[in-house]
Amino acid sequence: MSIKTSNLGYPRIGEQREWKRSLESFWKGSITEDELHTQMKEIRLNHLKKQMELGIDYIPINDFTYYDHVLDIATMFGIVPNRFQYSGGVVSLATYFAMARGGEAQACEMTKWFDTNYHYIVPELHDAKPTLVENKPLKAFKEAKEELNIIGKPVILGPFTFLSLSKGYKKSEFSNLLSQLIPLYSQVLSELKEAGAEVVQIDEPTFVTDLSADDWNLIKQVYTQLANATDINLIIQTYFESVDQYLELISLPVKGIGLDFVYGKEKNLNSLLTYGFPQEKILGVGIIDGRNIWKSDLNKASKLLERINEIVPYSRQLIQPSSSLLHVPVTLKYEEALDPLVKEALAYCDEKLKELTLLKEIILDRSQFEDKLKEHQTGIYELSESAWRSEKKLNELKTNRITHFSKRAELQQKKWKLPLLPTTTIGSFPQSTEVRQTRLKWRKGELSNENYEQHIREYMKKWIKIQEDLELDVFVHGEFERNDMVEFFGEKLSGFAFSKNGWVQSYGSRCVKPPIIFGNVEFTEPMTVKEVVYAQSLTDKPVKGMLTGPVTILNWSFARNDISNKEISFQIAEALLKEVQALEEANITMIQVDEPALREGLPLKKEKQADYLQWSIEAFRRCTSDIDDLTQIHTHMCYSEFNEIIDAIDAMDADVISIETSRSHGEMIEAFEKTTYTKGIGLGVYDIHSPRIPSVSEMSSIIERALKVLPAERFWVNPDCGLKTRSEEETIAALKKMVDAAKKARENITISSQS
The missing domain is CATH 3.20.20.210 (TIM Barrel)
Structure with missing residues (x-):
């Protein structure tokens, strides 16, 4: 044999x-x-x-x-x-x-x-x-x-x-x-x-x-x-x-x-x-x-x-x-x-x-x-x-916001008074060598918690000032304390383990080290409140709280294989809801719960897709529904093949969604030509995966085409994705052009409305 x-x-x-x-x-x-x-x-x-x-x-x-x-x-x-x-x-x-x-x-x-x-x-x-x-x-x-x-x-x-x-x-x-x-x-x-x-x-x-x-x-x-x-x-x-x-x-x-x-x-x-x-x-x-x-x-x-x-x-x-x-x-x-x-x-x-x-x-x-x-x-x-793997009973959580989006949007605009086509970024700012070395020293015990926190505050202060100078409308704290958008949260939740060398290729030379979900997931203490509250204290502009959503944490981890992905995602959602509510209590009421990996988990068989989308959307809503009407929920999704799940995106009931589209903008626009989308939306106006900095006119043309099928009062202007992999010089130069493109588009809308 x-x-x-x-x-x-x-x-x-x-x-x-x-x-x-x-x-x-x-x-x-x-x-x-x-x-x-x-x-x-x-x-x-x-x-x-x-x-x-x-x-x-x-x-x-x-x-x-x-x-x-x-x-x-x-x-x-x-x-x-x-x-x-x-x-x-x-x-x-x-x-x-x-x-x-x-x-x-x-x-x-x-x-x-x-x-x-x-x-x-x-x-x-x-x-x-x-x-x-x-x-x-x-x-x-x-x-x-x-x-x-x-x-x-x-x-x-x-x-x-x-x-x-x-x-x-x-x-x-x-x-x-x-x-x-x-x-x-x-x-x-x-x-x-x-x-x-x-x-x-x-x-x-x-x-x-x-x-x-x-x-x-x-x-x-x-x-x-x-x-x-x-x-x-x-x-x-x-x-x-x-x-x-x-x-x-x-x-x-x-x-x-x-x-x-x-x-x-x-x-x-x-x-x-x-x-x-x-x-x-x-x-x-x-x-x-x-x-x-x-x-x-x-x-x-x-x-x-x-x-x-x-x-x-x-x-x-x-x-x-x-x-x-x-x-x-x-x-x-x-x-x-x-x-x-x-x-x-x-x-x-x-x-x-x-x-x-x-x-x-x-x-x-x-x-x-x-x-x-x-x-x-x-x-x-x-x-x-x-x-670690004992049976865990899930709690009953709200899966719908009480007030319809149209009314929420009206209340939120009265509170924030944002301009037409508000500008923002997706979350992270450049993770320079200095930032990474500071974090490494802290992890090795060469830097005390107090000194590390002070360094992080200095980075945040610097980038709040940069955002002020750029005249962005909605700020982020920059995520300098975070090594990875999933690993950061996994380290603060129970049920996760972390490898030293568990790297896998994501794209090009970009490697990620997925957390290992080995047991039941539980919330232990607030994870992001301290940094965002400090950043908000430095400016009158709104600073978004930044969380990674339950389906992305699931899809970008090595998940346990003894229970269903649905059950794991609901455990994560329950933990994240507590973080959302902790941010609310700290008066951070513009909160982004990113789901860049929701689309990538869509089953290859159409017969399985409806079930996946149903529980994925429910997981998102489990951590974003039991909140005040004035709390504006943002989310972000990566990559362009969204045409077939536009209805599911709408069902997430996020107040604002941003989608990566710069490398395939035309295909995304075609989706909105066929489907009416009424909630807040930002289609990325430049590609952060490339060192190339597009011109104001290139970004303007993307905005102009989007506004042919999307209402200006709901449209946001933002990059494709987070900026952690870009240099400081590239980031500032690109964001300056992005803000200029938004201003130009506002002027054109004003002129058009007056003519």
């Missing part, structure tokens, strides 16, 4: 975020392009060595990137927007990074990778003529073979998914564009076959979404053409959910099919048991959770594999993670400070690969590895039986 292990993708960032440091050193001009390539190669090869040492049979290559794997496909095919003045040939590193980060030209749009917290760069196909300018998978394959004698498994984003994730074409053009891509994919695959590649993983996560019969006809044509063009073994890999059109999928002319038996377990397993599986094909069994950090129950996993063995023998199974391990931290070995009860229940990337190896050993000879299995399972059991 034999069975093989396979990995779908390894985190790029390195054990100590070496990848991030190399990129940022290059962007700052501290290292040359040659030095960057050398450092990246070292990181890349180290990842392959480690997987080889961990005993993985099929090691992925070409999963490494300098920024984003979708951008890699676009540039591999020479798909570069005209504004970057690309003239053909291999896309330079300068152009590659300009597409991702901006510069003289606006960066390409960035949005969420399915329902994860990873962001990809959206390819733009306006008048594109795709051509293969560089076979990146081939380079990666040859490097692994020549440097380490590894016959790697190339990983390539599939043509259907790549095109589905792109923009800049009409739906009627999809089939024609797809036909242009097939010869390019065929050439990539043929060259890999010639170089000695045995198996290629073609990622097609779009296959788990709601596709039509016409879509599947196209998919069949695509893979028939690829099969005719090259005889290399292709494994179509799906993940994040189940595949509804199972029979269509398994009929494709490929060597193997990869299915998610974690997040799509019930439906995928039912399809397998009901319809069987082709005898000539390999089944990739995604059985280790690729998106969360809890240990897998290997007893349950082995039983599932035994059941699958009745349909697909072990010899034709690949046991693997449910998705790429891009979404989890690299290794637990640096987590000395975690409570042992929590740590022993965790598995990061390397530990998950060890789980695959152990699972393989158990299948081959369970008796020999029984002690090893028992040791593994102990950590799972002990945490589940701890007091």
